[in-house]
Amino acid sequence: MPLRVHDTRRREKVDFTTMNPGVVNMYVCGVTVYDLCHLGHARCYLAFDLIHRWLEKSGYDVNYVQNFTDIDDKIINRAIETETDWRELVEQNINSYYRDMDSLNILRADKYPRCTDFVDEMIDITSDLIDKGHAYAAEDGVYFSVESAPEKYGQLTGQSIDAVRSGAGGRVGDSGSGKRDHKDFALWKSAKPGEPTWDSPWGEGRPGWHIECTAMSMDSFGAQFDIHGGGHDLLFPHHEAEIFQGECHTGCSPVVHHWLHNGFVNIDGEKMSKSLGNFWTIRDIVEKVDPLVLRFSLINAHYRSPIDMNEQLLKDAQKNHSRLVDVYKAALELMGVNCPPLPHGDVQSAIPLVRSVGLLEKMAQGFAVAMDDDFNSREACAKVLGALREMSKMLSTLEGDDLGAYAVHCVEWLEDTAGSVLGVLPTREQVLAEPEEDPRKAQIADKVEELIEQRSIARSSKDWAKADAIREELALMGVVVTDTAQGPIWDLV
RNA sequence: GCACGGAUGUCAGAGCGGCUAUGAGCGGGAUUGCAGAUCCUGAGACCUGAGUUCAAAUCUCAGUCCGUGCUCCA
Numbered sequence: 315m316p317l318r319v320h321d322t323r324r325r326e327k328v329d330f331t332t333m334n335p336g337v338v339n340m341y342v343c344g345v346t347v348y349d350l351c352h353l354g355h356a357r358c359y360l361a362f363d364l365i366h367r368w369l370e371k372s373g374y375d376v377n378y379v380q381n382f383t384d385i386d387d388k389i390i391n392r393a394i395e396t397e398t399d400w401r402e403l404v405e406q407n408i409n410s411y412y413r414d415m416d417s418l419n420i421l422r423a424d425k426y427p428r429c430t431d432f433v434d435e436m437i438d439i440t441s442d443l444i445d446k447g448h449a450y451a452a453e454d455g456v457y458f459s460v461e462s463a464p465e466k467y468g469q470l471t472g473q474s475i476d477a478v479r480s481g482a483g484g485r486v487g488d489s490g491s492g493k494r495d496h497k498d499f500a501l502w503k504s505a506k507p508g509e510p511t512w513d514s515p516w517g518e519g520r521p522g523w524h525i526e527c528t529a530m531s532m533d534s535f536g537a538q539f540d541i542h543g544g545g546h547d548l549l550f551p552h553h554e555a556e557i558f559q560g561e562c563h564t565g566c567s568p569v570v571h572h573w574l575h576n577g578f579v580n581i582d583g584e585k586m587s588k589s590l591g592n593f594w595t596i597r598d599i600v601e602k603v604d605p606l607v608l609r610f611s612l613i614n615a616h617y618r619s620p621i622d623m624n625e626q627l628l629k630d631a632q633k634n635h636s637r638l639v640d641v642y643k644a645a646l647e648l649m650g651v652n653c654p655p656l657p658h659g660d661v662q663s664a665i666p667l668v669r670s671v672g673l674l675e676k677m678a679q680g681f682a683v684a685m686d687d688d689f690n691s692r693e694a695c696a697k698v699l700g701a702l703r704e705m706s707k708m709l710s711t712l713e714g715d716d717l718g719a720y721a722v723h724c725v726e727w728l729e730d731t732a733g734s735v736l737g738v739l740p741t742r743e744q745v746l747a748e749p750e751e752d753p754r755k756a757q758i759a760d761k762v763e764e765l766i767e768q769r770s771i772a773r774s775s776k777d778w779a780k781a782d783a784i785r786e787e788l789a790l791m792g793v794v795v796t797d798t799a800q801g802p803i804w805d806l807v
Numbered sequence: 808g809c810a811c812g813g814a815u816g817u818c819a820g821a822g823c824g825g826c827u828a829u830g831a832g833c834g835g836g837a838u839u840g841c842a843g844a845u846c847c848u849g850a851g852a853c854c855u856g857a858g859u860u861c862a863a864a865u866c867u868c869a870g871u872c873c874g875u876g877c878u879c880c881a
Contacts, residue, residue: 325811345881358881388879471876472810523879545881549811552880576881577812578874585875614830615820618812620874622819630819630831637830640844684821693821696829707846778840785842796843 317372317686320618322549322573323469327688330572332540338374339535340366343527343544343552344426346383347407348392351414353594353623354579354586358545360609361576361617361689363420365543367735368685378423379534381527382408384430385520390509400510404428414596417605419737425534429526433512436521436529439563440501440514448562449501451516452492456502458555461495463562470557470573471550499555501525524555528563531556537564543574577620586623594623603628610635610738613691634699638732641702643745644709645725650718667716670708674727677701681731691736698732752806762793766802769795 317330332338342362345355359380369376383389384404393400412422429436440456443449448462460467460475467475475497491500500522505511511518531539537560544553553573560569578585581592599608611631615621657665659672677697684693705724712720733739765784772780785795788804795804 322811343881346879352881354881356881361881386879468810470811473877474809543881546812547876547880550876551878578881580874587880619820620813624819626831627819634830690821693828696821699829703846710845773840776840782841794843797839797841798844 317369318688319572319574320688321571322575323568323570325472328572332374333538333571336373336375338369338376338541339539340369340376340378340541340543341527341531341535341539342378342380342423342542343548344381344383345407345411346386346388347404347411348386348388349407350410350595350597352586352596353581353599354545355411356414356418356596356608357579357612357617357621358576359415359420360418360612362543362574363737364613364617364691364735365541365574365689366421366423367737368689371735372686376424377534379425379427379531380423381530382411382426382428383523383526384408384428385510386523410597414600417600418596418609419606421737427530427533429521429530432526432529432533433521435533436525437502437512437514439525439529439532439559440521442563443501443559446562448558450494452494454492454504455500455519455522456516457493457498458501458558459494460497460499460558463558466558466561467497468554470553473550499524499551501559524552525559527552528556528559532560532564537566538569538571540570541572541574542570543576546575546577549575576617577615580620580622582624583622599628603632604635606738606740607632607635610638610695610736613736613738614695616688616690616692618688634695635738637702637706638698638728638738639740639745641705641709642725642728642732642739645705645721645728646742646746648709648717648721649725650715650722653715653719653722656716656719656723666708667712667720670704670720671723673704674701674723677704678727678731681735685735694731694736698728698736701727701731755806758791758793762788762791762804766795766804770802 318327319330320327340362342359345351362378362380366376366378382404385400389400389403392398393403396403398406408426440449443458444451444456447459449456449458464475467473501524502514502516503519503522504516505518505520510520512520531542542553542556557569561567580586581594584592586592586594596608607628608631611623611627612621614627614631614634621627656671657668659670659675660668661672661676663669663672677700681694681697684690684697687693705727708720709717709724728739765788769781769784772778772784788795789807792807793804794807795802
């Protein structure tokens with residue numbers, strides 16, 4: 315089953331191919347580091363983390379490059395507002411980025427180039443584009459002339475240049491910029507007073523936004539590469555601009571073989587935006603829920619679909635994730651040593667163990683098929699959840715060596731799917747570690763133990779009214795009691 | 808206006824020509840004094856209209872509604 319991916323430019327699922335056999339060069343647009351990362355960033359880098367992981371699982375050697383945009387209007391403005399040196403602001407936010415993404419179990423890219431390290435390259439490309447007649451210097455900077463390569467227009471958005479021409483109107487003059495045409499975009503911006511600047515053939519200034527990705531992807535991969543990713547919103551104009559710049563500069567086309575774009579995050583049905591006040595940072599959420607639960611909730615939709623984040627979604631994810639961890643934990647605790655190997659699986663078998671092993675194999679195949687189908691993590695999650703039910707049932711019915719061997723199989727199965735691919739499994743150590751005692755628990759432990767003892771006495775004499783009354787009393791203290799085969803256990807709500 | 812993407816049970820969300828996921832919620836059952844957890848099981852859906860086909864949620868056409876982009880944005 316070959317890997318198929320949805321390519322934005324071709325607008326359909328295509329067989330995934332690479333320029334060099336076995337190697338994938340992947341560039342994903344990174345963040346502009348002027349603030350903390352929000353849920354939208356999480357979704358984006360999570361999507362490409364899954365893609366990264368699955369490509370590696372499929373045997374590719376992945377070179378994953380993700381940039382930081384470390385100079386930009388927003389950074390300059392924020393630095394002024396907060397009276398911080400812009401370099402310091404950048405460092406802070408890059409550190410936050412790593413911390414947030416690490417918490418979500420997002421594997422690091424191989425390289426994180428920063429655009430300020432590539433100003434010379436951007437100047438070279440810009441000069442070359444001027445020489446080739448694709449760009450021109452104006453009063454306030456250098457612009458790319460979109461009309462110089464009209465055949466490249468609209469490859470990602472499907473807009474025809476004629477449609478845009480006819481609808482253009484007289485907006486150009488109003489903007490006050492030196493653009494000759496409103497479709498043109500800046501390659502170099504002349505310095506304004508007080509801004510960080512670099513020297514260039516066109517005077518002091520700084521690079522335009524779009525050119526940085528061209529410079530950095532070229533630096534890592536050359537004129538063409540396999541995957542370019544980013545948020546849906548970058549389609550236009552950012553990625554369109556990259557096609558213009560890159561292809562006009564190098565003469566190679568297409569610059570990108572597979573364009574992958576992730577969908578957006580809505581909050582309670584509305585677009586997440588600062589003006590609506592429904593802006594969730596990763597840090598905010600991770601304070602309330604386990605980061606792996608957040609991760610689970612976000613991969614529980616296809617990466618291209620919009621996702622609506624809300625309490626219910628997190629609650630569902632919480633529940634499913636607990637099931638996953640519970641089964642994993644049970645399997646870890648039941649793992650046998652030196653057990654005889656499991657029989658070969660056969661879904662038709664009348665022997666439960668044989669049948670179950672067969673079912674798990676089938677679900678593992680289904681998992682792979684799902685991931686091969688444009689990284690369908692939702693479907694892949696469904697396979698894992700299906701497997702959990704099967705495992706849970708078998709782990710409570712098998713005995714002896716069968717149980718030990720089956721538990722080992724479950725552990726491996728889960729680590730191979732939910733673990734290394736989906737990245738939602740905690741480590742073995744985390745799962746088996748005794749939970750850290752909440753200091754509040756210690757304070758009330760004696761009182762609680764005493765009440766539970768009374769309740770046990772009441773229960774053994776079938777005084778249900780009294781038993782329930784004690785449970786009520788405990789509930790008022792914020793304590794929940796659960797009766798298990800090993801006796802009652804308690805915890806804070 | 809132009810472009811792109813959607814419309815699937817109560818909700819979330821896969822499938823994209825024949826076999827109707829998955830989860831939450833709800834109904835029944837097992838276990839339990841009850842609750843919780845777990846397992847078994849049930850009900851319940853493919854926006855509208857037309858067409859293609861032996862067969863359509865799945866393909867084609869038309870329509871309706873929704874989202875997003877066309878300005879910085881993951």
